[in-house]
Amino acid sequence: MATMKDVARLAGVSIATVSATVNGSAFVSPELRARVTEAINRLGYAPDGVARSLKKGRTQLIGLIVADITNPFFTELVHVIEAAMQDAGYSVLLCDTDEDFEKERNYLRILQTHRVDGVILAPTGTGDAYQGLKTLSERLPLVLVDRALPDLGLDAATVDSFAGAFEATSHLLDLGHRKVATIIGPRHLAPARDRLNGFRAALEARGLEVRPDFIRSGSFREEEAMAGAQDLLSGADRPSAVFVANNHMMIGVMRAIATLQLNCPKDVSVVGIDDFPWANAFTPRLTVVRQPVEEIGRAAVRLLLARIAGPAPQPVHEVLRPALVIRDSCAPFPLQ
Structure with a gap:
């Protein structure tokens, strides 16, 4: 492994000049800087980051x-x-x-x-x-x-995950939906809890019942969300709309809708949390809450x-x- 001494010897300069070039700690003339840089490139020299960090404390x-x-x-x-x-x-x-x-x-x-x-x-x-x-x-x-x-x-x-979930659920309610379900994430995580609470608050603000059987866990995972959505949407008393608490689960829900040969939004409306590059490429294009x-x-x-x-x-x-x-x-x- 090349050392600073090797660079100095090849460039025909002092070790102090090589150090000043590498660290920017003192002025080095353009001619000497070019010679040092050429030597560094030829030898494949790399400064000792650990040693430098010990000196700087960073x-x-x-x-x-x-x-x-x-x-x-x-x-x-x-x-x-x-x-x-x-x-x-x-x-x-x-x-x-x-x-x-x-x-x-x-x-x-x-x-x-x-x-x-x-x-x-x-x-x-x-x-x-x-x-x-x-x-x-x-x-x-x-x-x-x-x-x-x-x-x-x-x-x-x-x-503000609570606000995002409240707004997404309220959008479904504004469209006239009353049987609204949700696919949620792991409840030990603050965003998942806040999104569930926002969903509930939106329903309660309209005087609507929060049905436990309309709340399914997808664990922020596509496959688990797909299974939960299939269960929700395969029964006779299925929801007319679903709020999905993240983008991976949104993909799982859309796959479940396709597997059940349902149509979105004709058979079920869907809104999710997180915009992502494919949301605008889906058919239909996905309504989402975009996080900044x-x-x-x-x-x-x-x-x-x-x-x-x-x-x-x-x-x-x-x-x-x-x-x-x-x-x-x-x-x-x-x-x-």
Whole structure:
């Protein structure tokens, strides 16, 4: 492996000149900089990042732990956060837990061994599993994204999931639907609980009964949502409309409708949470509640950089507002 001394010898300059070129710590003439750069490229020299980080007290690395990289919401979120952190001079170590809490805990340990300067985390576990997270945040800047843990008092950037579910369900009710069902996510996660509560509140605001048999768990997974939707829609007393609590489950519900040879929205109207690239390509085009992913990602980065710069007196929880995007998957009741 090439060393700084090797670069200096090939370029015909001092080690101090190579160091100043690599680190930008002092002026180097264009001629000498070009010679050093050529030598670096020829030798394949790479600075010792660990040694540099020990000198600076920073690695310029942050960890990003997401719950499911195959979910278009998290895919876009990763893109936004990586670009914003790069603009701030940081590189991102990406970890995908696949909604597995044990993987999440292991990734947190690994990121600490890499001496990351901070972590952005979308938690997957139950609230009582995170008692040690508050202590960790006292020595490692930590920001939650998408999923808050309110009892821990940690910085977070999330969406008003209650408002999104309330607006989506209200849209179905405004169209005249009264038999409205929902496919929900894991209830130990704050967004899933908030979306269920928003669904219930919209029905109760119209004086309508919340039917337990019209609430099915899809666990934020396509296959489980498909099974739940098939069960809901195959009986004689089926709902005329369904609110679906995320995009993966939305695909499962649309597959169930096709499998049962029903028509959306002629036989059943559907509205979901999360816009995604294919929502406008489905037939029908899907009505969804769009989450402001770019704003969420930038808020998480802003909060983390503030924590890295120095401890803030109080935790900050930024809650962003979603927006209903009306397309073709909902029709007025009675259905024709």
